[in-house]
Amino acid sequence: MTPTINADRLWQSIMDIARIGPTPEGGSNRMALTPEDAAARALFLEWCKALGLAFTQDAIGNMFLRRDGTDPAAHAVAFGSHLDTVPTGGRFDGVFGVLAGLEVMRTLHEAGIRTRAPLELVNWTNEEGSRFRPAMMGSRVHAGDMSLEAALAITDDHGVSVAQALRDSGQAGGLTPAPRGWAWWLEAHIEQGPVMEASNSDIGIVTGTMHARYFQLTVTGEPSHVGPTAMDRRRDSLAATAEVILAVERIAHEAEPRGRASATWIENFPNARGNVANITRLHCDVRHEVAARAIEMEAALRTALDAIAGRRQVRIEVDLYATFGPVLFDQTLCNVLRRKAEDRQLSVRDMTAAAGHDSVLVAKLCPSAMLFVPSVDGITHNPKEYSTPEQLARGAQVLLDAIVELAG
């Protein structure tokens, strides 16, 4: 039997990180490569160094913490997640996966256990994509899904580039982002939905993810004055965008329960109180468990856009700027996780992830899988996001058990 993880220590570490970038409602705001993100990374690194883990960092800021094994020829077992949050972030999304990995390292350190294969704990850069799109940027560049140059040139809403933010936050590492020859990849994460709680499950085995398609729309009308301009002479980009937002919602309702769609980000010009808007930009996404259905959702969206553009005499440009999934995670690895959970007398259920995760990218490189722990009320990206210390501990324990088996 592998040793038991320290549930209190895991909880305390999560609470310590949560205090960095606190929000009034008790959540965390640590957008990627902000001073808050850098501070959380520094605390995490300090903890890792106390365990003697070897630290390296690549040029997109991904952090790798390595514990040597007894067999220098063995490929590493890797695991981790991300410490960055959305602006309305909770305390557990991403953080749990990184600190569960840290708890694995601490438990092995304390028990004096050295595995055959080396272990690598990873904190990926900018998983959330709130400040710099697309999401999962660090793992995307690592997996070769996006070039380093392209990522470095991306700017936030204030014109600051990823390259600049990496320098400013001291996170521009020396390694060229590249696959590291891992044997296996595991990520522990909170579910972020209500399914596990409703079915009384302790551990979710994530067998795959939805297919998601991300769009930026640019709606262009004609500037005019709010007072004298008759309604039928207006080409109002904001009103046209309002119709688009509701069309996205309609498409989502039609795709439920296995699909979702959302419009989340808007930018409006001139955004002046005396002016009918003439340029409005909108971010939206469609996603579905069945890739072909996600593509049908995109087609429905494009049909709606054509109708709106025609009726309102506006132009709507569609930029499909990113996709993720569908991914089927590794069956062998899912089976290891399932067995380890059952060995601990935990209730298990298979899941499909509706959100993007770094594991989606890592799965392109090596056998990968994820485990979920329940989210109370299914609430996430919200200060109310919560999992109990016991729920988190169970997830970390299964992670440790699986890693010990895989690393020998």
Added chain:
Amino acid sequence: MTPTINADRLWQSIMDIARIGPTPEGGSNRMALTPEDAAARALFLEWCKALGLAFTQDAIGNMFLRRDGTDPAAHAVAFGSHLDTVPTGGRFDGVFGVLAGLEVMRTLHEAGIRTRAPLELVNWTNEEGSRFRPAMMGSRVHAGDMSLEAALAITDDHGVSVAQALRDSGQAGGLTPAPRGWAWWLEAHIEQGPVMEASNSDIGIVTGTMHARYFQLTVTGEPSHVGPTAMDRRRDSLAATAEVILAVERIAHEAEPRGRASATWIENFPNARGNVANITRLHCDVRHEVAARAIEMEAALRTALDAIAGRRQVRIEVDLYATFGPVLFDQTLCNVLRRKAEDRQLSVRDMTAAAGHDSVLVAKLCPSAMLFVPSVDGITHNPKEYSTPEQLARGAQVLLDAIVELAG
């Protein structure tokens, strides 16, 4: 007969001002108290000083250019408009009224005519309200409709206060804003609509304005994750706001042709691509020629908001932060303008202004009126905004003729 204004000089001055803050499409972007606004004011002041006009400025930045009369006891005849623009501004809105006033001063100067009553030419601060709301800020403070302290504390979308912007642009004058005992007020302006062109009118006599009511709405939902959160569990403030925008548009269509309504400005939080929005702010207004109908439009809006808030489980706060009108302009003054236009064999029609103008505020202090010149295609707040040199010259001539009669 009064002397003839110099149409070429008027046109040239308008073109000279238009070159300050040029936009790629040939319009102007000089939002209030920006460096561009300050540069336009400096050029205007240089022209005024060449005529020996006495310059004073109040603490909200309003500029007063005085030409003495022969009777020191006489109350001044005042006229002017504004040099600031919306971000998608044309070359004529506001600028025409200020430079038509300058052309009046230049023509009298050239002809060596001194009127009995003094003349005051005014450039009001922040008529547009694009950067700092509410609109007509300078004339509002001048008329005592808003306190100087309240105005100075207002901030733009970047947190810069009016007080700071006045200092930065060198426009914080020494006078305490207060009525100046004017006998009459006149404002020349472009129509900004298609009515005069359609009816082949040279001069519009503005007998009054619509009643407008300005709202800021704050829609509050609940943050959640775009992926795992089922549609019926979302409280999406952006989707709710999309419904509000379309409700405003519906109310506008029902109120046409004598009423309008517009939603123009939006701000969304967290405006992050992984998050269902939880706070969205929207600016909208309703306006109607009949004040009671504008109030009914507001009631219709509030009914729509209640329905949306109830159905979507969001909270919608309504801040009615400003109103203008209805104003009935001075009959005597309208008759003077009408007679002067007819004396010049110009075609005249009565108009109701749909937009707010500084004259709405000045009308609280002294008999006031406005004259319009046609806008080609009715286009305004747009780089394509255009009136011909001849149309503008006719307006400036009628302004001069009326001023000479009123000032004796």
